[in-house]
Amino acid sequence: MMLVDGQPQGRVDALDRGLLYGDGLFETIRFVDGMAPLWPRHMQRLAESCERLRLPAPDAGLLWREAQSTVQGLADAVLRITLTRGVGARGYAMPGAPHVTRIVAAFAMPEVATAAYRDGVRLHLCETRLAEQPLLAGIKHLNRLEQVLARAEWNDPAIAEGVVCDLHGHAISATAANLFAVIDGVPVTPRVNRCGVAGVLRAELLAVMPQAQVRDLLLTECLAAGELFLSSSVRGILPVQAVGDRVFTPGPVARAMQVHWRGLGFTREQA
Structure with a gap:
């Protein structure tokens, strides 16, 4: 309706x-x-x-x-x-x-396979870069052309999302989700004060993970992280299984955040 x-x-x-x-x-x-x-x-x-x-x-x-x-x-x-x-x-x-x-x-609600929550999702590394505009950074304004072009880079149904970076080689987010990396046991999510969207689930996770860092995150750091996961106010917490050829294993931080997500009332997703 x-x-x-x-x-x-x-x-x-x-x-x-x-x-x-x-x-x-x-x-x-x-x-x-x-x-x-x-x-x-x-x-x-x-x-x-x-x-x-x-x-x-x-x-x-x-x-x-x-x-x-x-x-x-x-x-x-x-x-x-x-x-x-x-x-x-x-x-x-x-x-x-x-x-x-x-x-x-x-x-x-579109169907998301149970395996995506249990085993994680594969990501494409996007060539499309996000331009910097601090006046618009963080908000969900109607111009989503960068995301449209990034999403057009793959059509493999086995790939669920894509990692997008800024012009300086910092990982920012997925095309339609925020990104978290766990580096030496510490959750890190990229700053979104120059580009990207400040997701509401991202804000929720930062509130329950006081140890988390919000900072610039080089793509090289991201790909070397112990675990990666996505946060989306629609899809919840999706562990990352792979970015291109780089393979990850769903880790304890992502699992804990999945438990928190279900505790909020989103009980339909099962890891």
Whole structure:
């Protein structure tokens, strides 16, 4: 089901700034049996992202009511909230009083094989690099062309994700997940203050792993790590089995974070 500005429909104005300029942002939220354990973190990031884009933030209570309406009948759902600056005069200048377009849509959760949680996933090492833009780094703005191009680099169904780096050779993330490396027993996740997305599950894991480091992570360090795993607010914790020819074994940190994920209420994934 999809709501546009609260009404059941699937169309927006052809002059919407989200379509013309990517002028907006989005959140992708996992619901299980009508509950969204990470909802507060999503709403916090949404509010902060709206402030950074100078976009009027919608009422969180209204979003919750619309979310409940759209996920109804779906035991395991992925909800996407999209906000754009709406329709305005032609040109890049922001409208003085924007009418925000609000899209709330729910989809059935895509199947993820149990083996992916148990044995890990294979990753492609992407040639596409992420450009640096501190003003947009961390938020889920609507321009995802870098991720689209990175994801186009492979079509092997045995490869679940791809590692993307910045222009300086630092590992940043997967195309649609955050990245954690365990180096000498210490969890490390890349900074996302110049590019990349600050994931809500990443924030949750950092809160329960006070020993974790947030720093620049060279790709060479990443590939030499004791274990790698991905964090996604939709798919949860996915251990990495291989990056290209470099083989990894799911380790104790990833297993502990899988237990934490299930403890949040996402009990359908079994390692």
